[in-house]
Amino acid sequence: MRNSANTRFDMAAPMGAHMAEVTLIDALTMAMAWELEHDPRVIVLGEDVGVNGGVFRATAGLQQKFGVDRVQDTPLAEGMIAGISIGMAAQGMRPIAEIQFMGFIYPTVDQIINHAGRMRNRTRGRLTCPMVLRAPFGGGIHAPEHHSESTESLFAHMPGVRVVIPSSPTRAYGLLLAAIRDPDPVVFLEPKRIYRLNKQDVEDNGKALPLDVCYVLREGSDVTVVTWGAMTFETLKAVDQLARKGIRCDVIDLATISPIDYETILESVQKTGRLVIVHEAARTCGVGAEIAAIVAEKGMYDLQGPIRRVTGYDVVMPLFRREMDYMPSVGKIIDVIQESLED
Amino acid sequence: MRNSANTRFDMAAPMGAHMAEVTLIDALTMAMAWELEHDPRVIVLGEDVGVNGGVFRATAGLQQKFGVDRVQDTPLAEGMIAGISIGMAAQGMRPIAEIQFMGFIYPTVDQIINHAGRMRNRTRGRLTCPMVLRAPFGGGIHAPEHHSESTESLFAHMPGVRVVIPSSPTRAYGLLLAAIRDPDPVVFLEPKRIYRLNKQDVEDNGKALPLDVCYVLREGSDVTVVTWGAMTFETLKAVDQLARKGIRCDVIDLATISPIDYETILESVQKTGRLVIVHEAARTCGVGAEIAAIVAEKGMYDLQGPIRRVTGYDVVMPLFRREMDYMPSVGKIIDVIQESLED
């Protein structure tokens, strides 16, 4: 049922030509540059993406290289950015729009749910909407108010819209290429806390990775742990510590948040009998709920105990003096995985 | 753990003075009139709520009775309606804002998630946001495009925002009064398909019903069925048919969609061992997922089989020639309840 059989990836990438040791954000820049270079329909737009190269520098150098038409600063209006991207996409362009922070993505919701996700269906394929809406998200970088939220589940509930979140330089490169090339709209959320957390050798070969599938980061038969984005780091730390005690987990990076590759998750739960979901977003109606629901529906008889979630709390993301108390920590994750083994 | 012990209600209301046989929408009008009468801070605003009395007539007669200040037509801009309501609420008013259809609620998302739900917390209670955002929602009335969606889960994911959905005239009256009086923002979604589907005797006595609790509409020990809004009708029909075959279900009307009264659900599942959730919204990341997740977390050992969801599909709500094929039907619900009994 999965689109690709070969979805088991380690944090390391294969060797090859044009290899560069890059961070996650560098990999995003590389992917955009590749696509700008190879597809004249692609344009990059957003606030401060031009001369300034983006407030996080994701588009650094692109305007210099591809010109002010292909890499455009826009006026300051997110609903407008989404709306003109839809207009362009419907008329044959492939816009990659940047929203500066996920906290400012909400003015796009109307355009994304009412138009981007519906254009193909409502015109029976006459007009389509091949656009990418990029936004950095998540907490843990001591940012100001409204700069640290994780609300991917709002978009995951929208039919016709894919939601993709990379968690390593390799996947950032491959998944962004896939998102740009996908003939339908993709909300591409970037875990900004790990923009520069580590480097990987990424081959700049224009090869996309498959969407709609999970990536298995660790294999083990004791507990299945599903996570995505920056939380893969906490999760891997927790799992690696537990490995030293002999506890072995499957760690699944969801990668495409919607639609969910539940086959991979169910296969793993079949093996382990235990499921822990880790995400940074508030718990209620987070994407973790959907994963739990699917497994409680289709994998119930494989479960040896309750499904557990380690998530942000159902509160407003605290300002930064307390933000780490909001976030799922390595300690919280370890405890919950261990609890799950006691069932 | 529940706020009120007495949450078991039947579809019939208690007897008393000022009793009137009213529809769900009449009950909403009554509740708004009561509050306009008794609380000078309350105002009603929205598109066409004045002379016209609302496109569904929910505010019929209110402007005539309370004047153009208390019941105001606004210019056509939903983000504006939400934003000025927040401004008013923070300065001591109690606005009840109407969004004409849920399909047009998305321009309010920014104001609701970034301000309404945060005002109290971010000012440590100095400013608050006692407002109600009302909107009719749901399909099944052969309405035009964008007039039939159910996206309650977007709001259920927002910390600091309550989401309430009535499913009978009695609960419409009591829950809307509670929502208006609540010191925090409430998104109040009205199942328009059942606005006029049946009548109940509702006493116009200004008595609110408790928020944050479920209402048990039927009792039975075979299967727990959780639903809300217009789907209570399909669900009760299904359950009543099954009752004739000797199958007895607990039917729980969620009523407050966020925060979820999971204790009532867990108690029921403890008794029945089986859970079916019915909602009209698209499945992925719908509120049903959260209910399933909670039960898979806290009620796992009570479950005798998989949790099942009967929901709208993960597609754009079809235009009306096919909308009934999108919706959970009595037949679909019956089949799933019966399946669940085979586990």
Place this chain on the structure above:
Amino acid sequence: METIADFEVQYSQFLSPEGKPSADIPALATDTEKLLDMYRLMTETRVFDTKAINLQRTGKLGTYASCLGHEAAHVGIAAAMRPDDVLAPSYREYGAMLCRGVTMAEILLYWGGDERGSDYAGPRNDFPLCVPIATQCLHAAGAAMAFQLRGEDRCAISINGDGGTSEGAFYEAMNVAGARNLPVVFMVVNNKWAISVPIEMQTATKTLAQKAVAAGIPGIQVDGNDIIAVRHWVERALQRARNGEGACLIEAVTYRLSDHTTADDSSRYRKKEEVEAARTVEPLIRIRQYLTDLGIWDEQKEAALLDEAAAKVDAAVEQYLHTPKPDIESMFDHMYAQWPEQLEEQRQHAIRYGSTDGGSHG
């Protein structure tokens, strides 16, 4: 204090309500072929509209938004466009759509609850009807940006109502169009009412044309019941845009002679006299009179045109009523280019339960 900027809003009308030239008429006003063509479209639109309302009343169509009284504005806009320009309409501009090549049967299908109504055989790149008010202004701006980027000699036009000018999206679209000098024309069809809200409650501005000032683009108000004025100014605006002079806003002042939709009862909120007065200045009367005065129209021709229009409409209705329901799986099959296998189970579920009953449109 120093005056650092000033602005004027002009008003244009060429034909008086009585059909007499009220200003120096443009070339268009003597191009009888164009005039007759537009009049035919206006008439067909009206016959279509009347029929659609009847279909709704007899349970054969869903809620329908009438265009009665808007025929000059709608046809005038589209008549000024080239085929490869792109239109982003709102939801009642059938005159414009018919003029662009959308079929009556397609429009009926749409309001009859069938997505295939938006899959025009005709202008393949036009945006479909747009219900969420003013969102389409941004699509037009985006389309214009696509044309600009590709160096194409094409323009986009969006149409929204007076009520739509209160939505932020309308201003955002004008602003970006001004800032990026986009080849787009923003049409505001001011029919004085947004459902029950009169224009005076919608905004404090004297005109809607002046809203262009906020975007640094030209704005003009025209008599929206005068098809010569509408077409003339839209042509000029498109010319400007094609010349690289950027966007502008045109307010066409007309009146909604019908209820807002078939679900509305406008007698609740507006006076009969106001509607009656508006009826006397409606757009068909004056162009018909003008054509008659030109000696190219008479009662016989009128009768023939009405017959032809009725036949056309009837044929479209037949086609519409005989279009079987879309397949049940069609609600899945157009969601994605690359079908996520994950959803196949839902698709099968829907097919299993799929209703096969008749083809009810009502």
Place this chain on the structure above:
Amino acid sequence: METIADFEVQYSQFLSPEGKPSADIPALATDTEKLLDMYRLMTETRVFDTKAINLQRTGKLGTYASCLGHEAAHVGIAAAMRPDDVLAPSYREYGAMLCRGVTMAEILLYWGGDERGSDYAGPRNDFPLCVPIATQCLHAAGAAMAFQLRGEDRCAISINGDGGTSEGAFYEAMNVAGARNLPVVFMVVNNKWAISVPIEMQTATKTLAQKAVAAGIPGIQVDGNDIIAVRHWVERALQRARNGEGACLIEAVTYRLSDHTTADDSSRYRKKEEVEAARTVEPLIRIRQYLTDLGIWDEQKEAALLDEAAAKVDAAVEQYLHTPKPDIESMFDHMYAQWPEQLEEQRQHAIRYGSTDGGSHG
């Protein structure tokens, strides 16, 4: 064609960059007490700002948005207000906030990552700093509506930047304020840049003041480096509003002399010379010169003021640095007036895992 509406945008400046009267000065310009008070606030604001940047650089404060160069605009706005008016600022208007009674320690707490920074002891009804651009315009309009409904003699003021004028919310707020004649003043502090986007790329308009035309309310442009002009026109605007004459828009033209925030490096996108030129017309120089020319200011007074300001700032910094972390449960306890028991388990979880480490602010 007939001209049916016309509009002018005026510009006002009373003090030239050199501190010389450049127009008929208003009464305010000779009210030495007011002038000295405003100058003190401007100076304190600048000393505070410099210190805050230092705190950030040394890891004792989070990202911080400097107000360097905006002191006349910010203090001028607040100085025109009455205590019971309500301010809805954006995120860098410390001059206005200090003038309204917010404390320096509160502002530091906010940027130090502590919600208590928005729980002002001072103006209890003012809105907190607002990061989502232009959303606060609607809050000000709503506040004004509350005042209007209750028949109170109060006004609301919102402040946003040049970039903020591109957001739909800005226009929506102006439009409803115009349509409902609300007692609100929309301030646009045009500092020429929205992070790296210069005003010329933000909009095609010659002025931002003219955006008022779209709402049918008056708009005026003032020299935002001239505190006499700012205060004078804001006072006039508030007077109008109190008289029931409704809303207006004031554009105060100034310049952002600093980086956008401490996380920004403006040398990437703008020329040093431009910043240097702006430095010569900055707001403190001219008012200081004017006071000196009036004979009420000298170097000694300046030195004393700077000392006092430094002492005030130091005391605030001390207070800030010694404020212990908020309780862990505070992230739950202010979410709802009526605590949903459902969340108690999460609250207990947070407390169990709560960090107790120091009180790091950086």
